Amino acid sequence: MRGIRRAVASGDLVRLRTGWFAIASHDPTVADAVRAGGALACVSALKWHGLWVPPGYPDTHVRRARTGAGIRPGCAAFGGVRAVVEAVDPAPWALACAVRCMRAEDWVATCDSYFHLTGTSADDLVAALGRPGPAVRRLLGRTDARSESGTESIVRLRLLALGYAVVVQPTVVGVGRVDLRIGKLLLECDGRQYHSDVAAFAKDRARDRRAVIDGWITMRLTYDDVLFGWDETLQDIRAITAAGRHRIRGGRVANALARSLDRADEC
Secondary structure: HHHHHHHHHOEEEEEOOEEEEEEOOOHHHHHHHHHHHOEEOHHHHHOOOOOOOOOOOOOEEOOOOOOOOOOOOEEEEOOOOOOOOOOOOHHHHHHHHHHHHHOOHHHHHHHHHHHHHHHHHHHHHHHHHHOOHHHHHHHHHHOOOOOOOOOHHHHHHHHHHHHHHHOOOOEEEOOEOOOEEEEEEEEEEEOOOOOOOOOHHHHHHHHHHHHHHHHOEEEOOOOOHOOOOHHHHHHHHHHHHHHOOOOOHHHHHHHHHHOEOOOHOOO
């Protein structure tokens, strides 16, 4: 204790609350959550862990194990109260809280990010969380660890909800893996931090040209197209699908597209 008192006096440690200290170069958001009597949790913890979280959740989310007079309860996970033993909740616990605070579509997309980054599955998350109810299990049934970006997850979920037959991460010979496919319409969903270097830009355009040569239709969707301009984006997709331009018709077209599809990746 004497060493801790000296470290606090020298500024090497910062006292946050009884029994909790932070080094001088601490994360201020995490420190605020600890000072508030809990841990950084829910959506805030998911961001801290580096998972994809869509915009619209600016508040700091705190989980407290216990509350008293004048103390707000904060976020709560399903499955009962858990002790606060770390300054930041582990990602599974954060997801268990966030299912109450996030829109269903957003939560599923964030789960996709978790599964993709960690190599885990929905069954692994269920095991970590205990016994989630049927509503949570239904949401987990909509996840897909193959999705490589949050925008891709959102587009997949919205198109499936509209009844489109969506293929996730198909491989097209000469083009490579693409994000989503509806018939012969290839959808590429760029994230917010989409690459800007010349080589990557040129490679994408070469992929698009090859896709057109082989008979595919390519549509690139930006982060803003998906999250802030979806109505207009959906109109553009429907302009192709409503007219049936995405359908694989005719033996010659079907054979040409079949040759450029990696069938093993479709199984």
